[in-house]
Amino acid sequence: MRLKLSKFAILACVSTLSTPLLADEFWASGVNINSGWSAYLQHPNQCWGAVAGNTLGWWQKNLTTNVDLKDGAPQGNKAITDWFYEKYPHIQGGLQPYRGMIYYLQEFSPNFKIYETHNQPTYLEREYGPTKISGAPFWTERYNYQSEGITKSLIENFKTGKVVAALTDDTHTVTLWGIEVDENGKIKKGYVSDSVTDRAGQLTLREVIGNYAPDNKGNETFRFLYSYYVSSTNTYVTDLYEIYSITYLSIDEARNNGTYKDTSNRKDCLLSVLPGSEWACGVSTSEGNQGNTGNQGSSGEGSNTGNTTPEGGNSGNQGSTGNEGNTGNESGNQSGSNQGSSGNQGNTGGSNSGSESGNQGNTGNQGSSGEGSNTGSTTPEGGNSGNQGGNTGGTLAPDVGNQSGSTSGSTSGSSTSNPSIEATTKSVQNAVSRYGELNLKIEEIGDTVFYKIQKNGKDIALYNPDLNLPLVQNKGLVNYDIKKDENGGIEIIKTTNQEALKEANDASKLSIDMNYVDINNLNKRMGELRGINATTGSWARVLSGEGSADGFENRFTHIQAGFDKQSQISSGSIFSGMTITHTKNDIDGNNAKGDVKAIGGGFYISGVFDSGWYIDAIAKYTRNNHKMDYNFPNMSLSFLNTDYNTNSLYLGGEFGYRFDFDNFYVEPQAEFVYLNNSGATIKNQNGFEMDIKGSDLLVGRAGFNFAREIWLGHVRAYALGGLSYQWEMMKNSEIVIDGESAKYNDKDSRMLMNLGLNMIASDNLRIGLTLEKSAFGDYDTDLAVNLNARYSF
Secondary structure, eight states: OOOOOEEEEOOOOOOOOOOOOOEEEEEOTTOOSSSSOOOOOOSTTOHHHHHHHHHHHHHHHHOOSOOOOOTTOOOSHHHHHHHHHHHOTTOOSSOOHHHHHHHHHHHHOTTSOOBTTBTOOOHHHHHHOOOTTSOSSEEEEEOTTBHHHHHHHHHHHHTTTOEEEEEEOSSOEEEEEEEEEETTSOEEEEEEEOSSOOTTSOOSOEEEEEEEEEOTTSOEEEEEEEEEEETTTTEEEEEEEEOSEEEEEEOOHHHHHTOOOOOSTTGGGGGGSOTTOGGGGTOOSSOOOOOOOSOOSOBSSSOBOOOOOTTOOSOSSOOOOOSOSOBOOTTSOOOSOOOOOSSOOOOOOOTTBOSSOOOOOSOOOTTOBSSSOBOOOOOTTSSSOSSOSOOOOSOOOTTOOOOSSOOOOOOOSOSOOOHHHHHHHHHHHHHHHTSTTEEEEEEEETTEEEEEEEETTEEEEEEOTTSSSOEEOOOSSEEEEEEEOTTSOEEEEEEEOHHHHHHHHHHHHHHHHGGGGGOOOHHHHHOOOTTOOOSEEEEEEEEEEEEEETTEEEEEEEEEEEEEEEEEETTEEEEEEEEEEEEEEEEEESSEEEEEEEEEEEEEEEEEETTSEEEEEEEEEEEEEEEEEEEEGGGTEEEEEEEEEEEEEEEEEEEEEOEEETTEEEEEEEEEEEEEEOOEEEEOTTSOEEEEOOEEEEEEEEEEEEEEEEEETTEEEEEEEEEEEEEEEEEEOEEEETTEEEEOOOOOEEEEEEEEEEEEOSSSEEEEEEEEEEESSSEEEEEEEEEEEEEEO
């Protein structure tokens, strides 16, 4: 069968609801909300097979009667579902779950009593499966969506604890494991598993709400509503499970050992047929299930037939008919129309019937007008129906056809003046109005009212008083704890989401820590400058390494080159020039993954003096391209495949003094660097925004280098080492997510260590190699290698 659910995006404005009621729960034996149930993806168009697998798997597990199944019989819902597909791969529609149960027992327990007269099914049993009086462990009851019969049947059967049920409408079937009944005897909730994922991609036990609503003729219908959040569209939606028929599978001992005796004087058979088809049960009575009878919207002169087989749903002027028209096997979609003869038909036999009528195609026009007779029978067992008589006022998903039954669309305003409902509505409105960023929208579907709470126009919660707890989907840096009060209203408490705040702070910290790649001192950039006697020079350096902090690590490569003019003064040398840079940062973090590439340039001036002092100043600008995936599970938010740009300004100053000894020197030094990063705003596919504000960082460093002169053959070199303390003097960073701010100003510090070699390869060429790392910081350089070379001419 093809999935068909009426689906509503909840987008409305003011409404009503009822006060909470005490309730009783009734479950299938061995099942509760946490265990005992099953859900398995159906094979193509075989929801009937998945539901038969669910119910038979439960039956096997909980049956206390010894049932003689052949060796090799599939055990458990998955194995049984797979067996149906392997055995009947071409039956992909038109079947109800009881057919699967028949197939299974006939295959693996051929002596099992299924029909009233064992292997001699009546016309009704052959065409529409066992009835309640057949004595089989399973039977089907047909209620044509009407509430009274559905409610009575589900409560009576689930109270025994011995049944599980399949709920079937005209194109889909699901498994019902339990119900909750209020003090007025109405079904408040159900617990359903489906064989297809919902629009949020979930396949699990679904808590569904019982919904009583009038159809287009004013008759009260019953269906279940399933509300949930779909992150891909950032909306709460509600799916409908409508009920044409119910197939029960029982673990009752008498039904499973062949000793069941009918005590209803055959009246229980009537549960399987609609009014007008009592003859099929051998009972002459007006009692039956609640189908919609009468002329179904037809007008004009002449007679309306529309006589249907017992599966036939809503019918007009029903006589008693047999298997009318040409029906094919259950496995095919028929395109012909099932027309009976015109006029009010009497009892007819099954003319031109094939075996097991099933997926009937294009049926006749129910509800047409004009002279002459209108015929056309339809059955929810019959897959693709034509113009079935029903009005659908709500919004349907694109894959949903014309349905029988009615639904109400979005409404604005309250449709009732019930004082308790008005009080509840006022309570909800007052709770929402406490927070300026929240707003309330309300919708009614049948007798059920949904309160949708939005933040900045986006869904964060769905409140239905029939649910024990509101459905809350918090996103961002704050949580809205929504509690139901004793009067049916709600209380909203806003708190900081501490786990989410840590995620935001980690992302903010990461954006600043990446800048440490660009912080470099004079020696790392240009090497040993003392003793150079030239007018111009060029240099290049490569820095490569990796760093880490709690929650992320980065691998970086920084390439820098420069050209300068050397000026000799009486007390030393001045180098003034320009530089270009390129940096690549690969980031792998708990909440962020991707890479940042930066390209930029700047100017510098450096001086080395005969007295031992040196100074260095640099100004640099970079343009940064970020290609990042941000994932914040504690905010239920992600920003994937982002691509945005920022700008950075770098200002640095350094000074020091060299104490020369015999073949040895010590050089105390200090450095200060200011970095400013511009911000960026990024959006995800659901419209949520993350605003990365501009950040500021001022870093100081104090320490010393020491070196000893060595000779490598004919090459003079200095083996050097260094130790410094680096600390953050100022730090400002902020991320705003969906209007909520997270500021991270915690300052960091660390120890820097380096070992290296500066070589004077010739009068014109100098080469430096340094290994460095840091320790004791929140962010540390694990290991980096710096190679520089300068040529003077």
